Amino acid sequence: MTAVTAPAPPPHAASPLRWVLSDSWTVARRDLIHWTRNPTVIVAGLAFPIMFVLLYGYVFGSAMIVPGGGGYREFLMPGMFAQTMMFGAAATISAVAADKARGVTDRFRSMPMAQPAVVMGRSAADMVNSVLDLAVLVACGLLVGWSSNTGPLPTLTAFGLLLLLRFAMIWVGIYLGLVVSQEAAASTWALLFPLTMISNTFVDPSLMPAWLGTVAEWNPLSATVAATRELFGNSVPELVGTSWPAQNALLLAVVWPVLIVAIFLPLAVRRYHSAAR
Amino acid sequence: MAAGRDAVVTHGLGKRFGSKVALADFDLTVAEGSVCGLLGPNGAGKTTAVRVLATLLRADTGRAEVAGFDVAREPGMVRRQIGLTGQQATVDDILTGRENLIMWGQLFHLGSRAAARRADELLEQFGLTDAADRRAKLYSGGMRRRLDIASSLVLAPRVFFLDEPTTGLDPRNRGEVWNALRKLVAGGTTVLMTTQYLDEADQLADQIVVLDGGRTVAEGTPSQLKSAIGGDRIDILLRDEADVPAATALLARITGAEPEVDAPLRRLSAPVQDRVAALTEVVRALDHGGLVAEDIGVRRPTLDEVFLRLTGRPAEPSTDGEPEAEKAGVAA
Known part of the structure; x- marks a missing residue:
């Protein structure tokens, strides 16, 4: 019978680091298996940024003239990378909201597992996904004529900044996923959309109405885009704005994500622990 | 299992969500090894009670002990004594039945080999061995529920909470789940289950607590409740x-x-x-x-009649649980 064969509860009461790591890995692996066994999600997830590259690069790009004579697609690609990192939040939100709606979050919370592992596992799995997203986008970029014109160090730094932005968005995603209903989660990317558009991704903010340009300049996404453009050697001096955020893009590309994590990580953790419906 | 101890004890448990009272002065005692059914309509406070006891929610007032541990002060200890099967089956559709159980086993820190062994035992115990390597997406409602229940039993909890375990299942699948639960109870596990189905409480519970508006309106064995409204x-x-x-x-x-x-x-x-x-x-x-x-x-009156008499007329201020046959009537 159950009472005889079932293992006794593990002897530890606290959750030492070892359990945090191994439980995080178990949770992350579950999320990754979901991903790999769900081909439509993979295809849709990858098709979206590729479609953007083609639409903006060729449809709009045909009408774009980049001052200084650089190619628009070269100008565009760092923006596409960063935008994809930003949109990643939508995937996090929907996965977290689905777990909550299906009672999986409650079950995790009622178990003697290491509690931080639930959110850590999620963020680890999403980071792995993001690296793959980024790899596909880079391949796509190389095909349409983009390349990094600098050395390996600045190039790697640029990818690091992109993943830092994605990491920050994971915590926004976990928090929102725990707050909103599963139905609402499906439409959150519609809210992300203007956030990614009002930036320097597609056009230089100085071409926008002044107030909108200011918003675009201060958009955390713009910082990452401008910084990575610089690091990839895709920017042209004419395009680097004279405003403070444009001049300090590299600094802001670190400060913004760190600030977002500092706000949303505690919020997400607290929400997870109280998750009262 | 020591006989005669109480697996669940609550005193004056209260919980509000905004202005809505979910639980009011809720007292409950469940003896070790028994099955207690929490019965009540939607919004009666059943789920809130289970969530407080399973450490998912903090009560505003009162206190609760599960397996001798205070749920508010020692949630970690409580979590090591309990199993929880919520209203939705937390079965992972994309994983196979076996993978589901192994994952929970690992999260219970069994180690890969022990988790795999335990998964096999549970698959056997819940009649899922043949379907073990199929994805849970292909399972019937009853199989999903059984897998869900098995997932909560990886560590053989001392107290097992089930929130509406058969809601949405057809009669055959309900029967399957009931059989699984009977075996479990025979093994000595204390069960606290909520249900809207009176026959379910009648079939499984030793003790029934009827909740309405967050308060206990009646309590007793199924036959006591039936006689209480007039034989x-x-x-x-x-x-x-x-x-x-x-x-x-x-x-x-x-x-x-x-x-x-x-x-x-x-x-x-x-x-x-x-x-x-x-x-x-x-x-x-x-x-x-x-x-x-x-x-x-x-x-004999059915539990449905008991239930209607006790909770069917919201206008009538719920008295202290002594149903009065004279005043009873069928609600509109």
Whole structure:
């Protein structure tokens, strides 16, 4: 019978680091298996940024003239990378909201597992996904004529900044996923959309109405885009704005994500622990 | 298992969500090794009670102990003693049945090999061995529920909480889940389950607590609850609707109570003291009056009737759990 064969509860009461790591890995692996066994999600997830590259690069790009004579697609690609990192939040939100709606979050919370592992596992799995997203986008970029014109160090730094932005968005995603209903989660990317558009991704903010340009300049996404453009050697001096955020893009590309994590990580953790419906 | 100890004890548990009272002064005692059914309509506070006891929610007032540990002060210890199966089956559709159980086993820190062994045992115990390597997406509702329940039992909890374990299942699948639960109870696990189905509580529970508006409105064994609202009843189904008034008068005279009458359906029902005497007398009187019955019988009240009487009339201030047969009536 159950009472005889079932293992006794593990002897530890606290959750030492070892359990945090191994439980995080178990949770992350579950999320990754979901991903790999769900081909439509993979295809849709990858098709979206590729479609953007083609639409903006060729449809709009045909009408774009980049001052200084650089190619628009070269100008565009760092923006596409960063935008994809930003949109990643939508995937996090929907996965977290689905777990909550299906009672999986409650079950995790009622178990003697290491509690931080639930959110850590999620963020680890999403980071792995993001690296793959980024790899596909880079391949796509190389095909349409983009390349990094600098050395390996600045190039790697640029990818690091992109993943830092994605990491920050994971915590926004976990928090929102725990707050909103599963139905609402499906439409959150519609809210992300203007956030990614009002930036320097597609056009230089100085071409926008002044107030909108200011918003675009201060958009955390713009910082990452401008910084990575610089690091990839895709920017042209004419395009680097004279405003403070444009001049300090590299600094802001670190400060913004760190600030977002500092706000949303505690919020997400607290929400997870109280998750009262 | 030490006999005679209490697996769950709550004192004056209260919880509000904004202005809505979810639980008010809720007291509960569940003896170790017994099955307690929390019965009540939607919004009665059943789920809130389970969530507080399973450390998912903090009560505003009162205190609760599960397996001897305070849920608010020692949630970590409580979590090591309990299993929880919530309203939704937390089965992972994309994983196979075996993978689901192994994952939970690993999260219970069994280690890969022990988790795999335990998964096999549970698959066997819940009759899922043949389906073990199929994705859970392909499981029937009953199989999903059984897998879900198995997932909560990886560590053989001392106290097992089930929140509406068979909601949405067809009768055959409900039967499967009930059988699984009976085996578990036979193994000595204490079970606290919520349900909206009275037959479910009747089938499985030793003790039933009826909740309404966050308060306990009645408590007892299934048969105590049934007798509490007036013992046996006599039911008559007439052939002709025209006979209803005459039969009603006759039934009222014999039983000394106001019968419940559904004229269009030609049904009458009244409480009786002595079932055999009443039945004989009614049959004789009907015959004498030339009234033809299609069906006639004496039965114990169903838990549905108990339930309706206790919770069916929200306008009536719920008294302290002593149902009053005289005031009882079927709600609109």
